[in-house]
Amino acid sequence: MAAIPLFPLNTVLFPDGRLPLQIFEVRYLDMVRKCIAHSEEFGVVPLLEGEEVRKPGQHEALGAVGTLARIVEWSAPMPGLMQIQCLGTHRFRLLSAEQGRNGLWMGEVERVDDDMAVPVPGEQQDVANALGSVICALQHRHVSVEKMPMQAPYRLDESGWVANRWCELLHIATPQKQLLLAQDNPVLRLELVQDLLSEAGLLS
Structure with missing residues (x-):
């Protein structure tokens, strides 16, 4: 380029x-x-x-x-x-x-090559479910489309999309977010996000 x-x-x-x-x-x-x-x-x-x-x-x-x-x-x-x-x-x-x-x-x-559309593995389904709950909660509060922190369509079945949205929502240091952005494997990025969510007590 x-x-x-x-x-x-x-x-x-x-x-x-x-x-x-x-x-x-x-x-x-x-x-x-x-x-x-x-x-x-x-x-x-x-x-x-x-x-x-x-x-x-x-x-x-x-x-x-x-x-x-x-x-x-x-x-x-x-x-x-x-x-x-x-x-x-x-x-x-x-x-x-x-x-x-x-x-x-x-x-x-x-x-850098775009993420492949890899389905969310069963082991990380709780990460997608938690993000879906966040989206539903915002919708129930009548948050407008313009003010939603993520944009539709909500690809909750796609590893890279789910991981990226959590990377934006989580309060983690900029260097750590950059490491997640640099991770080429979307499933591994999702696994790393799962670890962060578990440490923060955000997964049931």
């Missing part, structure tokens, strides 16, 4: 995940406008060192694996502020990155 603009964040975006962002820094306002104008995606990478808002002399360290983000909704409620909704599409490995004068990172990336 050609070099793409990068958006380092203190979070990890997973394929099919939703990501709302408020954009106010000039470097990202320009990037978002170009992405919208040309229907292009940008890369979300974990920020392992430094802060999201640029500061003079700050050192930033980027994660080695990220996810492409497609802007699906946007608005500009006032000058110098944009609100966007993004959808994670494909994982990538960051081969190299360079920061421009305006602070925007550009990265050479290599796309």
Whole structure:
């Protein structure tokens, strides 16, 4: 792939995940406008060192694996502020990155194969059931589609989809989430999520 603009964040975006962002820094306002104008995606990478808002002399360290983000909704409620909704599409490995004068990172990336649609094994069915319970609880509270933390269709029979949604919901450190994102085997990712849920007492 050609070099793409990068958006380092203190979070990890997973394929099919939703990501709302408020954009106010000039470097990202320009990037978002170009992405919208040309229907292009940008890369979300974990920020392992430094802060999201640029500061003079700050050192930033980027994660080695990220996810492409497609802007699906946007608005500009006032000058110098944009609100966007993004959808994670494909994982990538960051081969190299360079920061421009305006602070925007550009990265050479290599796309990672998408998860195969592997059924949830019987041993991990409790993980899918627990996620289904979360979705039902949110629906019973009449949470709107726009505010749901995951987007339909709910593929509760698919290992990678279930694992990714739990990775987004669980309060775990960014480096740990990046390791889960980098895991190529969706069933193994689901097993690791099961361990985390068990440790947190979230599985019956």
